[in-house]
Amino acid sequence: MAYETILSELKDGVLTLTLNRPEQLNAYTAQMGIDLADAFVAADEDDAVRVIVVTGAGRHFCAGADMGSGSDSFGDDGDRLFGARKAPGPKGGFVGAIFACRKPSIAAINGGAVGVGVTMTLPMDIRICSDRAKFGFVFARRGLAPEAGSAWFLPRLVGLPQALRWCYRADVFGAEEALRGGLVSEVVAPDDLLGRAQALAREIAEETSPVSIAMVRQLLWRSAGEPDLFKVLAVDGPANMAMGASADVKEGVAAFLEKRKPDFPGKVSSDMPPQYPWWD
Structure with missing residues (x-):
């Protein structure tokens, strides 16, 4: 553009x-x-x-x-x-x-x-x-x-x-x-x-999941000033449970075991965990 x-x-x-x-x-x-x-x-x-x-x-x-x-x-x-x-x-x-x-x-x-x-x-x-x-x-x-x-x-x-x-x-x-x-x-x-x-x-x-990076970015920025640990745990635990069942995790583990670069299928536009955005 x-x-x-x-x-x-x-x-x-x-x-x-x-x-x-x-x-x-x-x-x-x-x-x-x-x-x-x-x-x-x-x-x-x-x-x-x-x-x-x-x-x-x-x-x-x-x-x-x-x-x-x-x-x-x-x-x-x-x-x-x-x-x-x-x-x-x-x-x-x-x-x-x-x-x-x-x-x-x-x-x-x-x-x-x-x-x-x-x-x-x-x-x-x-x-x-x-x-x-x-x-x-x-x-x-x-x-x-x-x-x-x-x-x-x-x-x-x-x-x-x-x-x-x-x-x-x-x-x-x-x-x-x-x-x-x-x-x-x-x-x-x-x-x-x-x-x-x-x-x-x-x-x-080339090396990371786009969905994971999107979550990393917002979790770290939005948690850095959060005084209550348990509010962070209430987000990152359920989010990781949801992400654990995703095709990205299957691909990430397979790439590690097969000693190759991952090819993550997840898309930020459609595959963010249901907790996102948790601050709304």
């Missing part, structure tokens, strides 16, 4: 989405939010998509919000950055679409990722970056507060003390600090970044 601000390519089960405003350093606009939301919703519904990789065209991932209109860029107008929340689309805009998606996502951060350029990656599952990448939760230096749900995501990913430190400093830091702080899991050479992200994606696509 053609979008105004992103490129989309599906190959071997891996959907690569590329933020495509390189002359503006891929600065975020309301249209980019709409395009990302639509792409993630479409990927969620497409059984041909197993994993999503998100990267940026040119030298940067996303240099933050497009401030071409000055301070007016942040008004509550429907054409402006935060006004995009009023646009048609899923609950929570692109953040809600990424979080609700049943397909895992990998951010391949190839350069600057500042403000919304970094917070848009937090609902994604794996973040790897180039050694040239720069990050910044710079909101307090612009008179703003953390957005895109980052006050919920960031402490879960890196811990509250590290999240506070980065948001209080509101400065720009490099790839090695991001690695030490747990924001990214790998730092690689620029020329190796996209290939590494796509290799991780292909491993997931």
Whole structure:
């Protein structure tokens, strides 16, 4: 599908989405939010998509919000950055679409990722970056507060003390600090970044059950902040009993015994266990 601000390519089960405003350093606009939301919703519904990789065209991932209109860029107008929340689309805009998606996502951060350029990656599952990448939760230096749900995501990913430190400093830091702080899991050479992200994606696509991965993704995200263990047990036990009788389990066990790659027949669109979605 053609979008105004992103490129989309599906190959071997891996959907690569590329933020495509390189002359503006891929600065975020309301249209980019709409395009990302639509792409993630479409990927969620497409059984041909197993994993999503998100990267940026040119030298940067996303240099933050497009401030071409000055301070007016942040008004509550429907054409402006935060006004995009009023646009048609899923609950929570692109953040809600990424979080609700049943397909895992990998951010391949190839350069600057500042403000919304970094917070848009937090609902994604794996973040790897180039050694040239720069990050910044710079909101307090612009008179703003953390957005895109980052006050919920960031402490879960890196811990509250590290999240506070980065948001209080509101400065720009490099790839090695991001690695030490747990924001990214790998730092690689620029020329190796996209290939590494796509290799991780292909491993997931080729070796795992799509239904299992969809359950893993939602169980881990939605259970991480659940204070009651027994609420989690009430979901994962019955879900695994239902999944245990599925064709995917038969294939997974057979592939293990026969020492071959599995060919799982289950589809996310039709074969999720009856407990899903348990939070509704």
